[in-house]
Amino acid sequence: MLLHSYQKPxxxxxxxxKQAIDALRQKLFVSQQTIKEAKLPVLVLIEGWGAAGKGSVIGKVISSIDPRSFRVSKVGAPTDEERRKPFLWRHFVNIPEAGNFLFLDSGWMKETVQMRLFDRLDDKKYAERLQAINTFERQLVDNGYLLLKLFFHIDKKEQKKRIEKLLKNEDTAWRVGDYDEWQTEHYSMCFDCFDDYLHQTNTPDAPWHIIDASDKKQAEFETLSILTDAIDKAIKAKQEKKPRPIIQKDYPLEPMPLLSEIDLNKSVTLEEYETLKRYYQKKLRTLHNRIYRKKIPVIIAYEGWDAAGKGGNIKRIASALDPRGYEVIPIASPKPFELSRHYLWRFYNRLPKTGHITIFDRTWYGRVMVERLEGFCSEADWKRAYNEINEFERELTDWGAVLLKFWIHIDKDTQLARFTERQNTPEKQWKITDEDWRNREKWDLYEEAVNEMIQKTSTKTAPWHIIESNDKKYARIKTLKIVTEALEDALKKREK
Incomplete structure (x- = not known):
């Protein structure tokens, strides 16, 4: 246990x-340019006791850094809007860009520990929360982030003295919250809860550093020392291009066929299509109202071959929904500010609120398809991504989201016929690009990648649905049916 065994330096x-602090400040000032050039994102999470002096030390540390290179964020209680997203959402969307610092004055630890102390997390939920936090932190490190976690430690006597001093002055009394005073009254209980959290989230990749905060100068010295030393090691590792281990956890998987084994001759008549489309769209319209009322988030992820009919398929889903309760998000090449962050960042940013539906036209699976085949990421990056994607999707389903993943499938001859039609029809020519023809030349490589993707990420909680789309009408009906049945199942579970 970290706090129980902690000894003051x-x-x-x-x-x-003083001389050591001045030297460390100068070293930090010099290293910020190296960080910028190396495109190293640095996230410093500072947790600790109320009145331990976290804010004042952050202020002293950042005085050595160009203000254009850092942000300081004080994370308070989640807003109503944030509560309608996954727990880690507000922290993930706040991560820094490559080459910049982010200093967090408390974060996911404080929120978790408070909920635990006030009996809002039972043992099962607490264990799930810790697992999600360890996963989040490991993913940041795996994707090139320097993550430092500091815990500012003071004893009960010191905390009480500081709080009393702050409360005596009307200009500083506002800095003392109810939770700070509650901590002093329940110091032993808080100590044990903090210690348990620190122990269970103290990992080799993201260890905790306990800071002696009873002396403010000592706290500043330790913080600067740990920060500059970690930066040196991170820059050296980046220059040496040391590979990160590739973790593959055993997720329960659904057995899936290869694309070559799919029967693409399935079809419906026009009469069947119109009848079934009306039936499922009417049902979907009603279900949308019910999932909004029950605050169930829905994420529908579309992947598939070019010209497979994703757009028309999405249109038949969307036209049955209340336009105030859904969003269709087409995913193109990432923009520079997206490339400078974890690749899942832009998808976290676009998650729906509870009760709403988000439809992704292309998804996070680009990491193991186009980015893999076009060399936009390293082999280690895309091999690591299978596990990261499974973890991401588990976060979504644990949150309570209905997650549906569709691969819209056609054969090579059908794609050629559709490409040719688009090219020869003036009003459809905007749909065909040189890139589509280039991708077609890599059909076999893409098929190999898609097969691996489906086999490794079709989990029990987020399976793939392969949609036969040589007949677009058949594909639309099958997708509508899967969506309506999934929403019905989610409502049944929620109403039990």
Whole structure:
């Protein structure tokens, strides 16, 4: 246990300490340019006791850095809007760009521990929360982030003294919250809860550093020392291009056929199509109202071959929905500010609120398809992504989302016929590009990648649905049917 075994460092001579702090500040000032050039994102999470001096130390540390290179964020209680997203959503969307610092004055630890202390997380939910946090932190490190976690520690006597001093002055009393005073009254209980959290989230990739905050200069020295040392190691590792281990967890998977084994001759008549389309769209319209009322989030992810009919398929889903309760998001090449962050960041940013539906036209699976085949990421990156995607999707389903993944499938001859039609029809020519023809030349490579993707990410909680789309009408009916049945199942579970 980290707090139980913690021992204060020996006191330093004040003059020696001052010289060391000045040298570390200068070192940090110089290193910020190296960070910028190396495109290293640095996230410093500072947690600790109320009145431990987190804010004042952050202020001293950032005084050494160009203001254009950092952000400071104080994370308070989640807003109503944030509560309608997954727990880690507000933290994931806040991660820094490559080459920049983010200093967090409390974050996911404080929120988790508070909920635990006030009996809003039972043992099962607490364990799930810790698992999600460890996954989140490991993913950041795996994707090139320097993550530092500091816990500012003071004893009960010191905390009480500081709170009393702050409360005596009307200009500083506002800095003391009810939770800070509650901590002092329940110091032992908080100590044990903090210690348990620190122990269970103290990993080799993201270890905790306990800071002696009883002396503010000592806290500044330790913080600067840990930060500059970690930056040196991270820059060296980046220059040496040390590979990160590729983790593949055993997720329960659904057995899936290869694309070559799919029967693409399935079809419906025009009369069957019109009848079934009206039936399922009417049902979907009613279900949309019910999932809004029950606050169930829905995510529908579309992938498939070019010209397979994704757009028409999406249109038949969307036209049955209340336009105020859904969004269709076409995913194109990432923009520079998206490339400078974790590749899942732009998808976290676009998750629906509870009760709403988001339809992705192309998805996070680009990591293991186009990015893999076009060399936009390293082999280690895309091999690691299978596990990261499974973890991401588990977060979504644990949150309570209905997650549906469709691969819209056609054969090579059908694609050629549709490409040719588009090219020869003036009003459809905007649908065909040189890139489509280039991708077609890599059909066999893409098929191999898609097969691997489906086999490794069709989990029990987020399976793939392969939609036969040589007949677009058949594909639309099958998709409508799957969506309506999934929403009905989710409502049944919620109403139990």
């Amino acid at each position: 020996d006191p330093q001579d004040k003059d020696t300490q």
